[in-house]
Amino acid sequence: MEAFTTHTGRAVPLRRSNVDTDQIIPAHWLKKVTRDGFEDGLFEAWRKDPEFVLNQETYKGATVLVAGPDFGTGSSREHAVWALQNYGFKAVISSRFADIFRGNSLKNGLLTVVLPQETVDRLQKLVESDPTAEVTVDLVNREVRAEGVTAGFELDENARWRLLEGLDDISLTLREESAIADYEANRPSFKPRTIEV
């Protein structure tokens, strides 16, 4: 996983609440067996509308998504995170994220930042009135900065450390091999098994 420390870029305002994972990446894209090439599927249905914010020339190349509340609800598809990253997004800001989406994003190095709704509103207004405005998402100082906005955000220390270091969860867990083996040795015999070994 690529480490995330701080990122500065232009931002796209997405004024919709409850943006579910079927909107982020529709099901027919889920047939792919790779982690890349999802950029064209991102918000596919909405992008058919020339007025949709991602289709506006002024927001081309933006890397921060400022979204409405309850972003990423719905299915567990990690493809939603890959699609946002494949498209070029480095961070998503919202007042509330669905749990699984948030977990997936942090595992892939897409920073999801929770800010109060009124701060999100201010950021959306800012980038609507000035699409060239830059937004900085600073994980080192846990702060979002833009013209007229400085807002701290919370992220649990462990998740933050993994992001800052770009650490792979599996290697970290494999260091606990003996704890896992101990646990396995003490599991009751009535626990289900899928096959005889």
Added chain:
Amino acid sequence: MGRTLAEKVWDDHVVRRAEGEPDLLFIDLHLLHEVTSPQAFDGLRKAGRQVRRTDLTIATEDHNTPTLDIDKPIADPVSRTQLETLRKNCAEFGVRLHPLGDVEQGVVHVVGPQLGLTQPGTTVVCGDSHTSTHGAFGALAFGIGTSQVEHVLATQTLPMAPFRTMAITVDGELPDGVTAKDLILAIIAKIGTGGGQGYVIEYRGSAIEKLSMEARMTICNMSIEAGARAGMIAPDQTTFDYLQGRDHAPEGEDWDAAVAYWKTLRTDDDAVFDTEVVIDAASLAPFVTWGTNPGQGAPLSANVPDPASYEDPSERHAAERALEYMGLTAGQPLREISVDTVFVGSCTNGRIEDLRSAASILEGRKVADGVRVLIVPGSVRVALQAVEEGLDKVFTAAGAEWRHAGCSMCLGMNPDQLAPGERSASTSNRNFEGRQGKGGRTHLVSPQVAAATAVLGHLASPADLAGQSDVATPAGV
């Protein structure tokens, strides 16, 4: 202080606990399907890793599988590749797989319980958000992403951030014609699609205790639609009776030891939930959704709401958008909404009890002219049982299509889809824009409402069918 059911199961699975870090939990059962696993197996291969516990892992094919002509090669090459990839991966890594055509194939959340693999007090994960279904057995079951699938394959554990606990207590009797599906839709409308965020919900109370395992699975299944990580119901005699004698249920001394343990899996009297919600079962009615998220629902007797009636601007905006997408107008009675398609199936309502109740309504009646009705059993076992009971004949005689098992129109990854603008009454769990096909419009309903709707051609409950039972009576309104 006492502990809740969820806390007990969690504590029993902690492999390692350290200050400031998420607990590392052991996973008892890992379910796989073709959509969220290929990139995980790829990751293993790249890192030169094995599947740590093939004996705790099982795979089935469900999302892409066709429900017609299953003996022919799958027409869509991309779907075919995905299924072939799963077959290749399972063979290479030694994972048990139930492919299309196998008697144990079906929707992953129907297969686990029917094999007896889902048991009280276990941790169950799957790269699928409706893994919450398995919580009906008192298992701690949650959906995970592909990175986590890879993590579980490699280590049989998952680092998990702590959760909060919510009790939803439903006391009293559900009125006639009101089902588990109506109850969970009403709960989601009440607490909202974000209301359960960060929580594990425990459903309790006398109305929950009276439910069958199938109905409990319907409730826990849709916990995710309320935003919760998982939903659980304490195991009891109903649970034990369901499990006993199933393929993978414990036997002999193991059974006794298991039941003794399962009986300890109850929330202690002095345990405290972070949040409590109380619902009076008697106040409920058949419930349907009118919008594009599962929280946008109302009793069938109500009218399409007026967006202007919402105080919260983002809810108002969402309601406006939803009505526009759904092609509805504020104030229109929900009962007057006509549908093109009825879908009975999915991991929410694709079990034998669901098919029985739909069949009991369709028996001796005809599907309304111009309405397409798809009956898709949740698994091959469910299909076989239905055939044994003659339900398939009831469906086809009524003019419904009896299909092969799979996810089907729940998400339309296979050819079963709505055309743009088409409207369905669906027993599945998500009414998102385009969920059942681009431009498709979905109303979530119970199997009973689905069946009554199929007969009348508009959203309806079985109570509306009085006088419609004569086969010779032309169906429709």
